[in-house]
Amino acid sequence: MTMQIKSVIDPVTMQVVLGALENAAIEMGHKLARMSYSSIIRESEDFGCALVDLEGQQLCESSHSTPLQSGPIPGYVEGIRQIMEERGDRFEPGDVILHNSTYHGASHGPDFGICVPVFLDKKLIGFSVTTAHHLDVGASTPGSCGIVDAVDAYAEGLQFKAIKVYEKGKKNEFIWNVLRDNIRSSDIVVGDIEAQIAAARIGAERYLEIVNKYGLETVQATAEGLTNYSENMMRSSISKLPDGEYYAEGFMDGYLDSELASEKDLKVAVTLKVKGDELTVDLTGTAPQADNKPINMPLKGTVDIAIYLTLRSILLDSTEFGNFPQNTGLTRPVQIIAPEGTICNPVFPAPTIARFCSGNMIADTLMRALAQVVPKQVSAGVGNLHVLAMSGKRGKDYWVYMDIFEGSYGGRYGKDAMDAVDTLYANTRNNPIEDIESHYPLRVSKYELRNHACAPGKWRGGIGSIREITFLEEGSFSVEGDGHKYEPWGFAGGRDGKVGELTIRYPDGSERELPSKIPNTRVTKDSALRMTGPCGGGYGNPIERSPEQVLNDVLDDYITREQAKTEYGVIINEQFCIDEEATLQLRKSLVVNRGTGHETITGN
Template identity: 65%
Template sequence: MNVHAALRPKADAKTRIDPVTAAVIHGALENIAIEMGHKLMRMSYSSIIRESEDFGAALTDAEGRQLCECKMSTPLQSGPIPGYIRGILKIMAARGETVRPGDVIMHNDPYGGASHGPDVGFCVPVFLDGALIGFSVTTAHHLDIGALSPGSCGIVDAVDTYAEGLQFKAIKVVSEGRRNEAVWHMLRDNIRASDLVVGDMEAQVKAAEIGAGRYLALVQQYGLATVNAAYEDLMDYSERLMRDAIRALPDGDYTATTHFDGYLDDPDPARRELPITATIRVRGDSLVVDLTGTAPQVPDKPINMPLEGTVDCAVWLTIRSILLDSVTYGNIPQNSGLTRPIEIIAPKGTLTNPIFPAPVIARFCPGNALADTVMKALAQAVPTQVSAGIGNLRVIAFSGLNEGKHWVHMEILEGSYGGRHGLDGMDAVDTLYANTRNNPIEDIESHLPIRVDRYELRDNTAAPGQWRGGIGTVREFTCLADGGFSVEGDGHRFRPWGFDGGTDGHTASLTLVDKSGAQTPLVSKVPYHKVKAGDHLVSFGPCGGGYGDPLKRDPQAVLFDVLEGYICAEQAKTDYGVVISGKSLDAAATTAERARRA
């Protein structure tokens, strides 16, 4: 049994610095991280960073405790950064190596803090008078990392971590200010679309160097002791907020189990329809998230989740979002203090704590399913602070050759949220620990041999509830040149859960249509598949679950859904007991229909 606990002791209730100075330093730290993010976006080559914002930027202290993070980054990029630093320091200590001024360290070890191999971190140490005082770090998802087939997402058939692509374990790409050209040559020689990918990596280095310079200037302005005192107080403040929120929960054990697809076309039952179980034990001002009961790891398929870098981030982000909703609490300092009151238990050898070299590159959708499971468990304690089940995401990696050169594109097919107390579920958005933006159609079609034929909400699929579930998208792509694609997804078998009388949501589907019009239904995980120019890929995204009794939904809200085309008039009557006549609400008939059902 492996217990992943809070890394730091309890906070000292006394403050170390006056609150005004602490607030100024906190604002300065946040602005440094935000500047790092903007610079990285502006310098990047690929749309996954430039448009989708699938990157992270943060500052840590010398031990790896996070001081701040860029607000535009995704939780799955910034969240693991402390683990990157801890992994780097551990590996370098084992080698007898030392972090020195002028170093830039590359790292993507999924068993050493990184989320998965394509999320490569570049870390710049910050020194003051010869002493290490912190790190400036950028992470980003790279479109190819030298795996067995083109792309980085969509690698769903790797048998171990070695088949997932290049592994960088605390590699100095710049050593004491001197660029290690051999490493950069290796990158260019082993990565498809190397101009794109290496260009993104160089942008990461520059953004991290900018952050390091800004942090050093801040320390020189206020003094190291003052800055240290400020962020210690900020971490204590974040911890107190989290402990107060946990203390408000009823003590008890709250358990939930959900399932995700796995490999639906695999004859081995150990690879499909896999359970995730979470038990949340609330005691006073701390809680334990116990993942005992989750399926065993799949030793030769990459849907396992690194405990540090994926599982911990999914748990922390979900709990923080539910208990410390920014609508209520406003801006909360994002730092390591938030995680101190939370302990995670994950049995070794399970999906949520795999044993090396079990592959993990396709951990994205299982991790989001884990976050959904944690939310379902917490729903028993705070039913008005959660959403119903989410429609999970899917990722398609398109690729091909253009005059002998590789092109690669990663398209994130958004999901949807379930209904929430007082609010309908959000339509066509990334969910839970994924918050990337969509790629504009103009960007896709101006750079790639892909045409986007449809991009719209699904018809008649909003899950009924007092607050309806969010609606997924219809996406249709036409390949304009020979190439291939692979898919890493979920949500084809299990409907997102409805809550408190709400109806379950709708599953997703994926269909390949060739030039002759022949249709081939696909499962949610598709290894590299060749296509010809003129082939179509049609995706129907999942729809979130409904929240609350549909017969309690405001009839005017039902009328709005009908007029907007989300549901038809027949569904309004069948699902909600609301009678629509033409484009108007028949109030008398609605009252009679609902009374009859009651």
């Protein structure tokens, strides 16, 4: 459907209306964070807020929400409208709709979407939407992440397909009773849903205020103008790329402890096709779907967002292009090919709840393909993340804690990598230790950067962190992670990064190494779980890193004096000064071995 614009809007008015729309989304986000009960929303800001017009175009989004929450919102609206049309249902003033169907636009089941239709004089003009990750969705084991053993979509928890929790302004008590009766830690989860509803209603009010102030036609013209502007920016950037096809592949751990070859070493294949001002991202060759393991990814809501975010971030870097409208115009020049029945386009009821690390690998592999085209605009390989759920009994109910444990970026042209940070489409904040220990029977006994682990490069790779959490009561945990077998890739002569680790320490002091994916596992009091994040790859030949930077790395304890010598060819004496003559001679004797395709430094 194409919007019919009756008038051309001037640029000044367009910017004024855009500012009003963006402020509405920002207000939604701030108030959602402040009203929420759980730390995953309140502290980590794992939520999204946006206004969407009647054509399905996203008008604005909350600037401090995560791309994996805001990006899928148009897909949520599309899925809701599809289901309601199939049912013969219709939107009414006062409706509030709950939606989390991963085969109808939702990113995964725990990400509940709340949609409030917006009416002007009884005419539907758009939607105000919030999304957020919830602690529990009634799955077979506690928590909403770390569920790595669900056999199908039904085992992942409650499925809400465009369900009206308020109908014409009246609360549907039946649905609220279902929520309270089937979800662990239900007071917190229901409180978070109510916060989402309040924030979505605020967005609807602001949307109406903007329409009443500037006129519906002006707002529609602004939406179309801004969408066209963003599309033109993307097309212009794509047109500067050389036509051709560029291939890359990456591998996920999968289930390293599985006896089935089909459940581990899962390939992600990306062929980037550039033609004129359009791109095709072809995922043909990616591993088949896992019928009874939930690492499959919804095509709409996860795979598409991983692709769109990567392209937007690399081709329209904000450092060069500044602030520009984030809307559906950016996706118009991009086509995605994802064969049905693969992990990137599964067939219902294949489970999808543990799609987080898988989607990050889509983004990382696409970036590797882009590196062949725009080598100065990418980073080296990214260290993936761990998603942790911890839980225990509290009277007749559960306490549930969820954490997104950060990874690290690879080195970039001209810059060292970012350390211990949520990567790519995650972009959530870490949970403060004080918040964890004040709300749960847990103690964070260690939280630090890995020692002497950064990948060598002209611009070094990012450093993963180590977090150890001790149970102060009997409880259980589950983990969804990746990157325990395959190192993040080095680029342009940089070394590969380091893999992550997961260890459980028992009260008697004994330890056990765990694979990257662990189903719900019970532990006794004083057991401790230690997560070690992967380290990103290095960028550029390490012997081109300035000796002064290498010395600073030694002084900061990122590397040792021995590493400075063997990895960078820099001699630092016992007084922690650079021996310039010895360094010059050593670097002259070093050669680059390109025989394997991974550039490494060896001595003559």
